[in-house]
Amino acid sequence: MTVWQPTDDGFADLTSHDSFIDGAPHNTFARLRREAPLVWTDWTDGEGFWSVTRHADILELNRNFKVMSSARGIRMEDQTYEEYLARRTFQETDPPEHMQTRIKVAKAFSKPVIAQFEDQIRDLCVDILDQALSDEEFDATKAIARQLPMRMLGRILGTPDEDLEWLVEKGDALIANTDPDFTEHVLDKMDTDEFRLLPFNSPAGAELYVYARDLMARKQAAGDTSGVLNLILQPGPDGSVISETEFRNFFCLLVAAGNDTTRYSIAAGIQAMCHQPELLDTLRSDDIWQTAADEIIRWASPAMYFRRTALDDLEMHGQTIRKGDKVLLWFVSGNRDDEAFDDPFRVNLARHPNRHLAFGQGGPHVCLGMWLARLEVRVLFEELVRRVKSIEPAGPHKFLRSNFVGGLKSLPVRVSLN
Amino acid sequence: MAKITWKQADGSAIEAEVADGTSLMEAAVANSVPGVIGECGGCLSCATCHVYVDETWLDKIGLADEFEDAMLDVAEAERREASRLSCQITASPALDGLVVHVPEV
Ligand code: HEM
Numbered sequence: 001m002t003v004w005q006p007t008d009d010g011f012a013d014l015t016s017h018d019s020f021i022d023g024a025p026h027n028t029f030a031r032l033r034r035e036a037p038l039v040w041t042d043w044t045d046g047e048g049f050w051s052v053t054r055h056a057d058i059l060e061l062n063r064n065f066k067v068m069s070s071a072r073g074i075r076m077e078d079q080t081y082e083e084y085l086a087r088r089t090f091q092e093t094d095p096p097e098h099m100q101t102r103i104k105v106a107k108a109f110s111k112p113v114i115a116q117f118e119d120q121i122r123d124l125c126v127d128i129l130d131q132a133l134s135d136e137e138f139d140a141t142k143a144i145a146r147q148l149p150m151r152m153l154g155r156i157l158g159t160p161d162e163d164l165e166w167l168v169e170k171g172d173a174l175i176a177n178t179d180p181d182f183t184e185h186v187l188d189k190m191d192t193d194e195f196r197l198l199p200f201n202s203p204a205g206a207e208l209y210v211y212a213r214d215l216m217a218r219k220q221a222a223g224d225t226s227g228v229l230n231l232i233l234q235p236g237p238d239g240s241v242i243s244e245t246e247f248r249n250f251f252c253l254l255v256a257a258g259n260d261t262t263r264y265s266i267a268a269g270i271q272a273m274c275h276q277p278e279l280l281d282t283l284r285s286d287d288i289w290q291t292a293a294d295e296i297i298r299w300a301s302p303a304m305y306f307r308r309t310a311l312d313d314l315e316m317h318g319q320t321i322r323k324g325d326k327v328l329l330w331f332v333s334g335n336r337d338d339e340a341f342d343d344p345f346r347v348n349l350a351r352h353p354n355r356h357l358a359f360g361q362g363g364p365h366v367c368l369g370m371w372l373a374r375l376e377v378r379v380l381f382e383e384l385v386r387r388v389k390s391i392e393p394a395g396p397h398k399f400l401r402s403n404f405v406g407g408l409k410s411l412p413v414r415v416s417l418n
Numbered sequence: 419m420a421k422i423t424w425k426q427a428d429g430s431a432i433e434a435e436v437a438d439g440t441s442l443m444e445a446a447v448a449n450s451v452p453g454v455i456g457e458c459g460g461c462l463s464c465a466t467c468h469v470y471v472d473e474t475w476l477d478k479i480g481l482a483d484e485f486e487d488a489m490l491d492v493a494e495a496e497r498r499e500a501s502r503l504s505c506q507i508t509a510s511p512a513l514d515g516l517v518v519h520v521p522e523v
């Protein structure tokens with residue numbers, strides 16, 4: 001088995017989810033970084049957009065939030081103002097408004113607060129692995145990667161354990177809304193606009209709305225003021241409280257953002273071990289854990305791009321991004337830029353420093369859950385290598401059909417145990 | 419220009435001449451100062467650029483504003499009176515000779 005290699009011809013259509021069903025079209029990104037680092041793409045289903053593919057350019061634009069706004073939508077798809085208002089979270093706001101919410105939730109997801117969950121994460125990992133490794137052959141995405149993130153998020157939010165499987169399913173339907181394996185309502189093939197005002201255009205959003213409301217009501221009735229959700233209901237420094245719609249959208253954001261990104265990072269790490277068996281040995285040395293999780297997450301880059309919208313004209317590489325233009329920051333491409341990383345197509349668990357962009361580094365929206373994600377990935381792999389002697393592919397893998405979230409939706413493996 | 423010194427808990431130090439207008443976080447990253455990461459690019463969203471301003475400089479540097487103050491609660495290392503997020507301090511001739519201490523974590 002060889003290391004996964006991109007198979008695209010270097011001219012993949014970035015507007016098409018089908019261009020990503022064999023993994024991200026990295027030959028195309030490599031060509032763009034070389035020949036057309038700022039490139040315009042026309043699109044039949046909406047307004048065209050600019051793509052930014054180099055590491056240094058992404059950093060430069062991401063920090064320039066005064067011109068590169070998140071407040072007109074963060075995905076390729078266009079939104080009306082009505083849709084934007086109904087669906088937005090603080091991720092779709094700009095500083096200083098963004099800051100009002102960010103500081104309310106930041107503490108709950110800070111490195112020291114998250115570090116306190118290490119033992120709970122380890123317990124969950126041990127349970128999941130004991131279950132999964134009782135078979136010699138299994139689908140590593142379903143049996144391992146899919147399980148941990150939602151169970152952990154449930155612990156942080158204070159949802160009852162018996163709801164966790166349901167939340168995993170809704171989370172899938174919510175964000176993987178372009179893959180028919182996950183939802184009956186495939187976004188780019190939808191003939192109804194019934195779900196237009198729901199988070200991620202998905203009916204799962206409606207169910208999550210109701211769930212979040214009931215959960216808060218039950219907790220309030222019980223006098224339970226713990227947890228992240230309560231934290232963001234407190235007034236900010238300026239005395240403002242977030243609206244009910246915004247709150248429910250934030251809940252959906254946590255379910256969606258904390259769910260499959262971490263899952264696909266774990267899956268990508270397991271796949272890398274299948275292809276570079278020396279990684280298993282590397283992971284058996286104690287001092288690798290400072291750097292290993294970030295390299296696995298760089299390699300995975302599951303949140304492939306986020307969009308900004310220009311609030312003013314901006315010059316770059318001799319071209320003008322016009323006021324109102326959409327701009328896609330392709331983090332997945334920046335993470336394979338050989339100007340920023342030695343040998344970017346190899347997993348090097350000791351890579352340091354590792355200034356990857358998988359968490360949207362370099363801007364105000366840098367991932368709120370990054371400390372949690374890093375901790376989950378580290379502990380999961382610590383426990384995995386403790387148990388597994390070897391791991392190899394046991395059949396063809398499948399990538400998600402999405403140009404937004406990249407990951408292995410199925411990864412059959414065969415393991416032998418220590 | 420300002421000469422800035424970053425001191426580590428183990429006694430080692432890195433010195434650099436920093437151009438006016440450059441933030442101390444950017445300067446630390448450019449000079450590979452261990453422990454100053456700056457994950458949000460200076461947008462006040464991460465607190466990974468936390469430093470302690472040397473006591474002798476506290477008066478000149480001043481205190482954190484309201485947002486920075488809130489974000490200091492998110493930092494990994496213990497918060498002290500001299501705590502600042504170094505992306506919010508920009509070099510200028512007035513800061514020539516400044517010493518900051520990188521927290522131990
Ligand atoms: C490996 C796993 C993860 C990856 C790769 C990832 C990636 C990202 C990226 C790229 C952004 C920036 C979006 C932008 O620039 O507009 C982001 C933001 C965000 N992430 Fe994550 N994420 C991960 C895990 C998590 C987890 C576990 C949570 C929560 C439990 C989470 C919650 C959020 C939230 C709330 C935001 C919005 C922050 C803001 O706008 O200020 N993420 N994430």
Ligand code: FES
Pocket residue numbers: 443455456457458459460461462463464465466467489503504505506
């Ligand atoms: S660099 Fe993120 S707060 Fe200073």
